[in-house]
Amino acid sequence: MSKGKIGFIGLGNMGAPMAQNLARAGYDVIGFDTVVETVPDLTIAASAAAAVAGADVVITMLPNGAILRQVVDDTLQHVKPGALLLDCSTVDVESARAVAAQAEAAGMLYVDAPVSGGIGGAAAGTLTFMAGGSAKAFAAAEPLFEIMGQKAVHCGEAGAGQAAKICNNMILGATMIATCEAFALADKLGLDRQKMFDVVSTSSGYSWSMNAYCPAPGVGPQSPADNGYVPGFAAELMLKDLGLSQQAAEAVNADTPMGAQALALYRTFVEEEDGAGQDFSAMLPRFAARERS
Numbered sequence: 001m002s003k004g005k006i007g008f009i010g011l012g013n014m015g016a017p018m019a020q021n022l023a024r025a026g027y028d029v030i031g032f033d034t035v036v037e038t039v040p041d042l043t044i045a046a047s048a049a050a051a052v053a054g055a056d057v058v059i060t061m062l063p064n065g066a067i068l069r070q071v072v073d074d075t076l077q078h079v080k081p082g083a084l085l086l087d088c089s090t091v092d093v094e095s096a097r098a099v100a101a102q103a104e105a106a107g108m109l110y111v112d113a114p115v116s117g118g119i120g121g122a123a124a125g126t127l128t129f130m131a132g133g134s135a136k137a138f139a140a141a142e143p144l145f146e147i148m149g150q151k152a153v154h155c156g157e158a159g160a161g162q163a164a165k166i167c168n169n170m171i172l173g174a175t176m177i178a179t180c181e182a183f184a185l186a187d188k189l190g191l192d193r194q195k196m197f198d199v200v201s202t203s204s205g206y207s208w209s210m211n212a213y214c215p216a217p218g219v220g221p222q223s224p225a226d227n228g229y230v231p232g233f234a235a236e237l238m239l240k241d242l243g244l245s246q247q248a249a250e251a252v253n254a255d256t257p258m259g260a261q262a263l264a265l266y267r268t269f270v271e272e273e274d275g276a277g278q279d280f281s282a283m284l285p286r287f288a289a290r291e292r293s
Contacts (some may be wrong), residue, residue, distance in 0.1 A: 065095025100158030
């Protein structure tokens with residue numbers, strides 16, 4: 001017996017496995033994507049409107065705020081009142097709040113809940129959700145979070161989930177750059193990378209970028225560095241998130257010089273060098289090959 005109907009819009013590398021986990025847990029999941037035509041365990045609708053018609057829950061996993069707004073504009077009239085709109089995209093805070101107001105005016109519950117954990121976490125159902133919305137809306141989304149992830153934090157009202165994701169990834173981008181710079185410096189100083197890891201990973205330089213996602217091949221736990229920097233989290237996605245962080249910082253007049261510099265470096269890496277298509281930790285070979293300018 002179905003636990004309910006879910007319309008899932010956006011079946012890319014993250015959305016498809018998230019939707020599959022919900023289907024395998026007993027939900028009737030009707031998906032739609034402009035590119036993907038088949039996904040095991042899912043029924044694929046001919047349009048976004050058809051996917052959400054009669055749904056108890058609508059989940060979106062989309063590339064940016066403009067597309068999210070357009071999808072909501074195109075589909076909201078087809079969603080029944082009282083349904084839950086759960087947006088798991090990473091978008092700008094302004095778009096999240098605008099869509100929340102639109103959904104709530106239509107009598108729907110809304111949660112913005114961007115994720116952390118990458119493609120592996122989506123497939124394994126171990127994502128972390130950073131959620132914004134009312135307490136009632138968050139409570140409605142919790143059973144879905146438990147299937148798709150291992151942790152969900154209610155960060156506040158609408159837009160708070162996006163704010164948390166943006167701040168988190170600004171830290172991540174900056175610390176990965178610093179970690180890669182430090183390995184490149186260690187190389188030039190003649191310090192063995194494993195020795196560098198052994199010291200830093202248990203000292204004050206400890207960070208997630210070093211300890212859990214080490215950018216040096218053959219050092220620390222398995223990471224994209226051990227697979228030729230095939231993305232777990234692509235450099236262009238980090239560029240997107242750092243851009244969102246600086247857009248948000250400008251909107252509230254926040255001074256974020258490290259975030260701005262991280263954005264500039266990833267923009268150069270992706271748009272002018274060979275970073276597109278690589279993991280964001282591929283900054284290490286970039287720095288290792290460079291000299292001080």
